[in-house]
Amino acid sequence: MLPEEIITDILSRLPVKSLLRFRCVSKPWRALIGSQNFTKMHLNQSIKTGSNQRLMLGFLGIHSVNVDSLDRAECLNPPFSSSDISNSCNGLVLVLAKIPYVWNPSTRKYKQLSACNVEYPTDNDFASAFETYGFVYNSEKDDYLVVRVVEFKRSDFSWIRSEARVYNLKSNTWKKLPDFPYQLPYKRVWGAHLNGVLHTAVETLSRGNTSIMAFDTRNGSHYVVPKPNFASRDAEFTVEVLGGCLCLLHTLKRYRMDIWVMKEYGVKESWAKLLTIAPPLVKPYDTLCPLVYSRDGAKVLLNHDDKELIWYDLRKGTVTNVSVSGLPFLFYADVYTESLVSVDCFGDEDVHKGRCKGEKFRGKSPLHATKVEERNSIPAVLPAKSDRSISSSPPPPQHQQQFIIKKNMPNLPPDILVDILSRLPVKSLLRFRCVSRWCRDLIDSKDFVKMHFNQSILASSNLNLILGFLGIYYVDMDSLDSAVPLKPPFSSSDVSNSCNGLVLILMGPKQSPYLWNPFTRKYKTLPDSLVDYPQGSVAADTLYTRYAFGYDSQADDYKVLRAVEFRGPDFNWIGTEAKLYSLRSNSWRKMPDFPCRIPRTREWAVHLNGALHTIVINESGQSILAFDLRSEKTYVVPRPEKLVPLGDLRLHSLGGSLCLISPFKKHRIEVWIMKEYNVKESWTKLFSIAPPTVEPHTILCPVAFSKNGDEILLNLNEEKLVWYDLRRKTTRDVSIQGLPFRFYADVCVETLISPDLEDGGNEIKKKPSIRRDKRNVKIGRKRH
Numbered sequence: 001m002l003p004e005e006i007i008t009d010i011l012s013r014l015p016v017k018s019l020l021r022f023r024c025v026s027k028p029w030r031a032l033i034g035s036q037n038f039t040k041m042h043l044n045q046s047i048k049t050g051s052n053q054r055l056m057l058g059f060l061g062i063h064s065v066n067v068d069s070l071d072r073a074e075c076l077n078p079p080f081s082s083s084d085i086s087n088s089c090n091g092l093v094l095v096l097a098k099i100p101y102v103w104n105p106s107t108r109k110y111k112q113l114s115a116c117n118v119e120y121p122t123d124n125d126f127a128s129a130f131e132t133y134g135f136v137y138n139s140e141k142d143d144y145l146v147v148r149v150v151e152f153k154r155s156d157f158s159w160i161r162s163e164a165r166v167y168n169l170k171s172n173t174w175k176k177l178p179d180f181p182y183q184l185p186y187k188r189v190w191g192a193h194l195n196g197v198l199h200t201a202v203e204t205l206s207r208g209n210t211s212i213m214a215f216d217t218r219n220g221s222h223y224v225v226p227k228p229n230f231a232s233r234d235a236e237f238t239v240e241v242l243g244g245c246l247c248l249l250h251t252l253k254r255y256r257m258d259i260w261v262m263k264e265y266g267v268k269e270s271w272a273k274l275l276t277i278a279p280p281l282v283k284p285y286d287t288l289c290p291l292v293y294s295r296d297g298a299k300v301l302l303n304h305d306d307k308e309l310i311w312y313d314l315r316k317g318t319v320t321n322v323s324v325s326g327l328p329f330l331f332y333a334d335v336y337t338e339s340l341v342s343v344d345c346f347g348d349e350d351v352h353k354g355r356c357k358g359e360k361f362r363g364k365s366p367l368h369a370t371k372v373e374e375r376n377s378i379p380a381v382l383p384a385k386s387d388r389s390i391s392s393s394p395p396p397p398q399h400q401q402q403f404i405i406k407k408n409m410p411n412l413p414p415d416i417l418v419d420i421l422s423r424l425p426v427k428s429l430l431r432f433r434c435v436s437r438w439c440r441d442l443i444d445s446k447d448f449v450k451m452h453f454n455q456s457i458l459a460s461s462n463l464n465l466i467l468g469f470l471g472i473y474y475v476d477m478d479s480l481d482s483a484v485p486l487k488p489p490f491s492s493s494d495v496s497n498s499c500n501g502l503v504l505i506l507m508g509p510k511q512s513p514y515l516w517n518p519f520t521r522k523y524k525t526l527p528d529s530l531v532d533y534p535q536g537s538v539a540a541d542t543l544y545t546r547y548a549f550g551y552d553s554q555a556d557d558y559k560v561l562r563a564v565e566f567r568g569p570d571f572n573w574i575g576t577e578a579k580l581y582s583l584r585s586n587s588w589r590k591m592p593d594f595p596c597r598i599p600r601t602r603e604w605a606v607h608l609n610g611a612l613h614t615i616v617i618n619e620s621g622q623s624i625l626a627f628d629l630r631s632e633k634t635y636v637v638p639r640p641e642k643l644v645p646l647g648d649l650r651l652h653s654l655g656g657s658l659c660l661i662s663p664f665k666k667h668r669i670e671v672w673i674m675k676e677y678n679v680k681e682s683w684t685k686l687f688s689i690a691p692p693t694v695e696p697h698t699i700l701c702p703v704a705f706s707k708n709g710d711e712i713l714l715n716l717n718e719e720k721l722v723w724y725d726l727r728r729k730t731t732r733d734v735s736i737q738g739l740p741f742r743f744y745a746d747v748c749v750e751t752l753i754s755p756d757l758e759d760g761g762n763e764i765k766k767k768p769s770i771r772r773d774k775r776n777v778k779i780g781r782k783r784h
Contacts, residue, residue, distance in 0.1 A: 006431070006432060006435065008038065008041065009428075010420055010421075010424070010428075011032075011033065011038070011042070012038070012041045012042045012045045013045060013423075013424075014420065015051075015052055015338065016052065016106040016107065016338045016339065016340060017106075018419075018420075019033050019042070019340065020033075020107065021416070022416065025416075033340065034340070034342075036342075038340075039339070039340040039341055039342070042339065042340055043090055043091065043337070043339045043340070043341060046337050046338065046339065047337060050295070052337055052338040052339075053067040053068070053292065053335060053336075053337055053338075054066055054067055054335070054336060054337075054338060055067060055291065055309075055333050055334070055335060055336075056085055056088060056093055056105065056333065056334050056335075056336050057073060057327075057328060057331040057332070057333050058083050058084060058085035058331060058332055058333075058334075059083060059084070059306070059328070059330050059331050059332055060083065060328040060329060060330055060331065061075060061076075061083050061328060062075075062076045062078055062083045062085065062105075063075055063076060063326070063327075063328060063331070064076055064105060065324060065327075067292055067301075067335065068295075070301075070309065070322050070324055071324065071325060072324060072325035072326050073324055073325065073326040073327045073328065074326070075326070076105055078095070078103060078105070078110070079108075079110065080095065080097065080101055080103075080110070081097075082095055082096060082097040082101070083095075084096040084097070085332075085334065086100075086133050086134070086135055086190075087134065087135050087190075087193055087334055088135070088334050088335070088336035089135050089136060089137050089144065089193055090137055090144075090337065090339055090341050091104055091106060091336060091337050091338055091339025091340075091341045092104055092135070092144060092339075092341055092343060093105060093135075093334075093336060094133060094135035094146060095110075096133060099112055099113055099114075099115055100112075100113050100133065100146065101113070102135075102144065102146070102169060102343045103343065104339070104340075104341060104342070104343055105336075106338040106339060106340070107340060107342075109342065109343050110343055111169075111343040111344055113146060113167055113172075114167070114172050114173065114174065116148070116165060116167070116174040118150050118163065119163060120152070121152050121160060121161070123160065125154045125155070125160070126152055126153075126154065126160060127153060127154050127155040128152075128153050128155075128157075129150050129151065129152050129153070130150070130151045130153065131148060131149070131150050131151075132148070132149045132150075132151070132184055132190050132200075133146060133147065133148055133149075133190060134146070134147040134149075134190030134193065134198040134200075134215075135147075135193065136193050136196060136197070136198055136217050137193075137196060138196055138217050138218055139196055139218075140196075140218050141170075141218075143168055143169055143170045144168075144169040144170075145166050145167060145168060145169070145217050146166070146167040146169075147164065147165075147166050147167075147177075147190065147198060147215065147217065148164070148165050148166075148167070149162050149163070149164050149180060149184060149190070150162065150163045150164075151183070151184060159183040161179055162179055162180040162181075162182070162183075162184070163176075163179060164176070164177040164178070164179060164180050165177060166217065166220075169343070169344075177220060178220075180202075180213075180215075180222065182202035182203070182211075182213055183202060183203040184200060184202055184203075192239045192240055192241050192246070192247075193241065194241050194244070194245075194246055194265070195265070196216065196217055196218055197214045197215065197216050197217070198214070198215045198217065199212060199213070199214050199215075199225065199239045199241075199246060200212075200213055200239055201213075201237055201238055201239050210236075210237065211224050211225075211227070212224060212225040212226075212227060212239055212246075212248070213225075225246065225262075225266065226266075226268035226271075227248070227268075227271075228248065228250075228260050228268070228271035228273075229271075230250060236250075236251045237249055237250045237251065238251075240289060240290060242259075242261060242274075242290045242291075242292070242293070242300070243261075243292070243293050245261050245262055245263060245265075246261070246262040246265060247259060247260070247261050247262075247274075247290055248260040248261075248262075248271075249288065249289070249290075255278055255279060255284050255285075256276065256277070256278040257276070257277050257278070257288055258273055258275075258276050259273070259274045259275050259276075259277075259288075259290060259300075260272065260273050260274060261274045274300070274314070275300065275312060275314060275317075277312065277319075281317075281318075281319045282304065282305075282319070283305075286304060286305045287304075287305050287306065288302050288303065288304060288305075289302065289303040289332075289333070290302055290303075291303055291309075291333055291334075291335055292335050294311070294708065295707060296706060296707065296708065297314075298313065298314055298315055298708075298710070299311045299312060299313050299314060299708075300312045300314065301322070303331075303332065303333045306330055306331060306332055307329070307330060307331075308321060308322070308327070309321075309322040309324060309327070309333075310322060313710075315725065315728060315730075316725070316727055316728050318727070417442075418442075418448065418451065421442070421443065421448070421452075422448070422451050422452045422455045423455060423459075425462055425750060426462065426519040426520065426750040426751065426752060427519070429443050429452070429752065430520065443752065444752075448752075449751070449752045449753055449754075452751065452752055453500060453501070453749070453751045453752070453753060456749050456750065456751065457749065460707075462749055462750035462751075463476075463477040463478070463704075463747060463748075463749055463750075464476055464477055464747075464748050464749070464750060465477060465480075465703070465745050465746070465747060465748070466495055466498055466503060466518065466745070466746050466747075466748045467483060467495075467739075467740065467743040467744070467745050468493050468494060468495030468743065468744055468746075469493060469494070469495075469718065469740070469742050469743050469744055470493065470740040470741060470742050470743065471485055471486075471493050471740060472485070472486045472488055472493050472495060472518070473485050473486060473738070473739075473740060473743070474486060474518065474748070475736060475739075477704065477747070480721075480734055480736055481736065481737065482736060482737040482738050483736055483737070483738040483739045483740065484738070485738070486518050488505065488514075488516060488518070488523070489521075489523060490505065490507070490514055490523070492505055492506060492507045492508075492514075494506040494507070495744070495746065496513075496547050496548070496549055497548065497549050497606070497607055497746055498549075498746050498747070498748040499549055499550055499551050499558065499607050500551055500558075500749070500751055500753050501517055501519065501748060501749050501750060501751030501752075501753050502515055502516065502517055502549075502558065502751075502753060502755055503515075503516050503517070503518060503746075503748060504516075504547060504549035504560060505523075506547055512525055512526045512527065512528050512529075513525075513526050513547060513560065514526070515549075515558070515560075515583065515755040516755060517751070517752075517753060517754065517755055518748070519750045519751065519752075520752060520754070522754060522755055522756075523755055524583075524755040524756050526560065526581055527581075527586060527587065527588065529562070529579055529581070529588040531543065531564050531577065532577055532590070533566070534566055534574055534575055543564050543565060543566050543567070544564070544565045544567070544598070545562065545563070545564050545565075546562070546563045546564075546565070546598055546614075547560060547561070547562055547563075548560070548561045548563075548606075548607070548612040548614070548627075549561075549607065549612075550607035550610070550611070550612050550629050551607070551610070551629070552610065552629040552630055553610055553630070554610075554630045555584065555630070556584075557582055557583055557584040558582075558583040558584075559580055559581060559582055559583065559629050560580070560581040560583075561578065561579075561580055561581075561591075561612055561627055562578070562579045562580075562581070562588075563576055563577070563578050563594060563598055564576065564577045564578075564579075565597065565598055573597045575593055576593055576594040576595075576596070576597070576598060577590075577593055578590070578591040578592065578593060578594055579591060580632065583755075583756070591632065594616070594625075594634070595618075596616040596617060596618040596623075596625065597616060597617040597618070598614060598615075598616055598617075606651050606652060606653050606658070607653070608653050608656070608657075608658055608677070609677050609678075610628065610629055610630055611626040611627060611628045611629060612626065612627045612629065613625070613626050613627075613637065613651055613658065614651060615648075615649050615650070615651050622639075622645065622648070622649050623636050623639070624636065624637040624638075624639060624651060624658075624660075625637075637658065637674075637678055638678070638680035638683075639660070639680075639683075640660065640672050640680075640683035640685075641680065641683070642685075643660070643662055643670070643672065643683075644664075645662045645663065645664075647662075647663035648663070649661065649662055650662075650701075652701060652702055654673060654686075654702045654703075654704070654705065654712070655673075655704070655705045655709075657673050657674055657675060657677070658673070658674040658677065659671065659672070659673050659674075659686075659702055660672040660673075660674075660683075661700060661701075661702070664688070667690055667691055667696040667697065667698075668688055668689070668690035669688065669689050669690070669694075669698070669700050670685060670687075670688045671685070671686045671687050671688070671689070671700075671702060672684065672685050672686060673686045686712075686726070687712075687724070687726055687729070689724065689729075693729065693730065693731055694716060694731070698716055698717055699716070699717050699718065700714055700715075700716060701714065701715040701716075701718075701744070701745070702714055702715075703715055703721070703745050703746075703747060704747050706723065710725065710726055710727060711723045711724060711725050711726065712724045712726065713734070714731070715743075715744065715745050718742050718743060718744050719741070719742060719743075720733065720734075720739075721733075721734040721736065721739075721745070722734060
């Protein structure tokens with residue numbers, strides 16, 4: 001039986017589409033997912049992680065676009081004819097019609113607002129009326145409000161007055177507000193919603209003077225937000241929201257647009273100009289509307305003239321068109337977060353045109369129906385934690401805070417259960433192993449371990465940097481915020497490469513290496529293997545040992561290649577001995593000796609395409625030698641034809657491709673990448689870098705591409721990490737808290753893979769050797 005908090009934590013991280021499927025599992029699950037507390041918890045989780053965000057497109061039909069992919073526009077078929085959308089709030093969208101609707105496009109539920117007549121003026125000079133709507137959430141009352149402002153104008157379009165009313169979703173009633181003493185701009189929506197306050201540009205009675213008016217729905221008051229100091233007053237501006245901050249679009253003579261952001265709400269000095277855009281980036285008289293930042297914050301998605309979406313790069317000042325399949329010819333867009341929020345504010349009831357249908361609760365809330373079901377079954381009780389980040393109202397009494405799970409997790413449909421768990425990080429899965437023996441067997445099974453690993457690779461999730469040299473650290477690749485120290489059960493911090501979540505730890509010259517999974521904390525010591533010194537008249541005076549680690553997909557085996565280079569008293573090369581360790585057989589085998597020298601670098605760790613790669617020195621100079629782990633044979637990978645190195649070449653792996661670093665003239669460094677493996681013509685110069693971008697004699701190591709592929713993370717001199725912009729050819733430092741003074745870095749994915757293939761993921765089996773047993777016991781004591 002799963003603990004309550006684990007079930008809630010798992011479900012709160014899933015998309016709405018999956019949760020709607022899980023409602024069919026059982027009636028208790030339907031009550032859980034439809035409850036208000038879980039709905040708020042799921043919404044807070046989505047807002048916190050920035051997940052489940054979509055674009056809502058209106059005008060020519062209603063369409064939805066995933067913000068993360070921006071690949072295609074899905075046509076939504078709402079149960080009403082109108083496609084004129086206002087703003088969204090917590091996943092609910094206000095759809096404008098003769099009588100507006102509040103609609104949740106994720107759950108497909110909607111509710112029509114009650115009718116509200118307009119009190120027209122009796123003046124003889126009254127000629128026309130214009131309506132503007134705004135949709136907002138009142139956190140104090142835990143209610144959604146619709147504000148309607150009707151402006152009355154004369155025949156010459158001069159303003160007479162404005163009538164204001166507010167609609168409460170909970171009570172389904174309209175309330176009249178004091179008239180606004182402002183003239184609103186000609187806009188169909190009042191969409192700048194921030195912290196329970198609606199914002200818009202207004203014109204005061206003195207013609208030409210425009211201000212930012214804020215209407216606080218919590219107390220019904222309105223006030224003026226200070227504007228930034230414009231260089232010119234002869235301009236128009238509109239108000240939007242971008243990234244949780246108030247945003248002002250300042251248009252100057254219809255040619256240039258400045259976008260300002262208020263970093264600290266209500267503080268005039270916090271206004272900062274975000275960008276300036278003008279021809280030829282956009283055509284004259286075009287309109288722009290900012291929608292959302294990119295994940296890395298380097299770009300802003302803009303709605304260009306209600307016809308296309310474009311990315312504006314804040315660093316480069318360039319514009320890139322976004323190709324979205326199925327995008328309508330004309331549209332206006334708003335960002336919304338998928339949620340389970342009910343349009344009737346009472347949990348999980350089927351709402352249609354303002355009437356509740358579906359489950360027969362006889363006038364009681366779903367909470368009451370849940371308690372009735374509790375008396376008729378033997379469920380596991382799941383207490384719900386109150387969530388004040390959305391609602392500041394006091395939580396219900398403790399005896400009412402109950403969710404019910406009727407069935408244990410093993411009774412769930414297998415495909416649903418496996419799909420949920422395979423998307424979780426390793427840390428959560430290790431916690432779930434303690435729930436029950438059944439859950440432990442599931443998570444430890446070989447099939448699930450492989451499925452979880454494939455899911456991480458497919459989604460590019462659970463990626464970390466492993467840092468070695470002065471201790472071992474890991475850094476989350478998505479945030480790059482802090483270096484977390486790891487405490488392995490051994491003293492060495494000399495990290496070789498990683499492969500599928502396993503890391504090869506190098507020890508002293510007379511000690512065997514370790515295979516270690518830093519996320520499950522399991523490790524295994526490789527058996528000792530003696531070095532066969534050369535025989536004859538030539539004696540080896542010095543030896544250098546190199547290790548490399550990779551995966552043989554054909555044999556489903558992890559292998560470690562050890563190369564020992566022998567040198568004489570005058571450091572002349574004598575020979576190189578090669579041995580191969582198999583994790584499956586837990587033994588070493590001697591391989592044919594390498595007929596070449598190996599440079600004294602630690603980067604014989606480039607594992608790619610089932611082969612280990614390194615730079616070797618032979619009669620023809622420096623070559624790329626590859627050792628195929630499947631056939632256990634060596635071959636030479638061709639170098640770039642136009643490459644003329646003036647120093648030692650260095651080899652790395654970058655974005656799943658072979659990467660070559662070559663020093664060139666005047667302290668310049670060239671970085672080449674092989675786009676198609678083992679095809680000489682596919683070598684392409686990725687970039688070249690020289691002072692003053694980097695200092696002379698810099699040791700450069702590429703680590704990873706950014707998610708959008710515009711930047712490369714570089715390790716400079718094993719002292720700091722920087723982002724290199726491929727287009728602007730500039731660098732910017734990466735500020736990571738707790739970063740060690742010296743380090744080398746490797747990208748590692750979190751997995752459940754065990755460092756011993758024989759145990760299927762469970763505890764590591766100790767070898768029957770008495771000597772080895774004593775050693776393991778000794779190590780175990782040190783750990784305690």
